[in-house]
Amino acid sequence: MTTVAATPSTDPTTRIDAAIRPIPFTRLTRVELRKMTDTRAGRALLAVTAAAAVAMIVGTLIWSTGPHGLADLLGATVLPLSLLVPIIGIMGATAEWSQRTGLVTFALEPRRGRVVAAKLVAAVLLSLGVFAVALLGAVTATLVAGAAWDLTLPVLGGTVLVVLVFVLLGVAFGFAFLNTPVAIVASLVLPTVWTIVAGLAPSALDAIGWLNINLTTMPLISGEMTGTDWAKLGTSVLVWVGLPLAIGTRRVLTREVK
Numbered sequence: 555m556t557t558v559a560a561t562p563s564t565d566p567t568t569r570i571d572a573a574i575r576p577i578p579f580t581r582l583t584r585v586e587l588r589k590m591t592d593t594r595a596g597r598a599l600l601a602v603t604a605a606a607a608v609a610m611i612v613g614t615l616i617w618s619t620g621p622h623g624l625a626d627l628l629g630a631t632v633l634p635l636s637l638l639v640p641i642i643g644i645m646g647a648t649a650e651w652s653q654r655t656g657l658v659t660f661a662l663e664p665r666r667g668r669v670v671a672a673k674l675v676a677a678v679l680l681s682l683g684v685f686a687v688a689l690l691g692a693v694t695a696t697l698v699a700g701a702a703w704d705l706t707l708p709v710l711g712g713t714v715l716v717v718l719v720f721v722l723l724g725v726a727f728g729f730a731f732l733n734t735p736v737a738i739v740a741s742l743v744l745p746t747v748w749t750i751v752a753g754l755a756p757s758a759l760d761a762i763g764w765l766n767i768n769l770t771t772m773p774l775i776s777g778e779m780t781g782t783d784w785a786k787l788g789t790s791v792l793v794w795v796g797l798p799l800a801i802g803t804r805r806v807l808t809r810e811v812k
Contacts, residue, residue, distance in 0.1 A: 577663050579672060582663060582668060582672035583672045585672070586669075586673045586675075586676035587679060589649055589676075590642050590680055591642075591680065595645060599638055599639075599641055599642050600684070603634055603635065604687065607631040607635065607687075607688045610630040610631055610634060611627050611691055612695075614627055614630040615627070615701075622699065623696070623702035623705070624692055624693065624701060625706070626701075627701065628688065628689060628705060628709075629775050630692075632713060632717065632775060635684060635717050636716060636721075637720075637742075639684050639717065640721050640725070640741060641738055642680065643677040643681075643724040643725040643728065644728035644734060645734055646673055646676065646728070647673055647677075647729050648731070650669075656812075660811055666806055666807050667807060670806055670807075674725060677725045678718060678721065680721075681717050681721040682714070684717075685713075685714055685717050706777055708779075709775065712773075712774030712776070713774065715771075715774050716774050716775060719767070722795050722799070723794055724737075725799075726802055727740050727741040727798050727802075729798070730801045730805065732802070732809070745766070745767050745794055748762050748765050749769075764789045764790065767790040767793075770787045770789075770790040770791075771787065771790075
């Protein structure tokens, strides 16, 4: 029997191109940001959010009693921003599973952890962009109505933090459930359950207040956070953002893509 020594192939098609590099994280973030905005549902939600923010500002000027300032007008936009923008984050987090694009996404970027991180960064950037538009609307209304320029740095920073917390909460619930309708309902209903429980059990009001993220974020808007307030905020964020995010990340990293 004769043996033939194997020789390396000289076919250029079998060589690995040295110019091939991993997908940059910035490109992943841009792609995820586009997924959240470049759809009919995403654009519709952004339009509804803008309309709701304007309506809240106008309503505050018309129907609210007492003098108005920039801080009041900006605070009026927190409700639509904290309710609607997280839904866009949920749709971005569940896109690979609800719209069955996982094979494409994870084939182009097999490292799923980077995809999860890109979705989180994209959601933060989107929320900051929407907040900037809301701030511009509040400033414009202040100029037109001749309202007071009473916006302080703690109030501005606290308002931004409130929007970011609820957007991250939406993304975390999207990862945890990997189903858009279920994640939307859960993110809106489950944190509110603690308010109902507190009403049924007044003796447990103080303990339950540590887990009610709707209440723990309120001092941020007024810029009057104390040490206890920060502790309550951290506890509620850990439960409603950190825990679902940890569960969801685990699911994304290990779930079979079909």
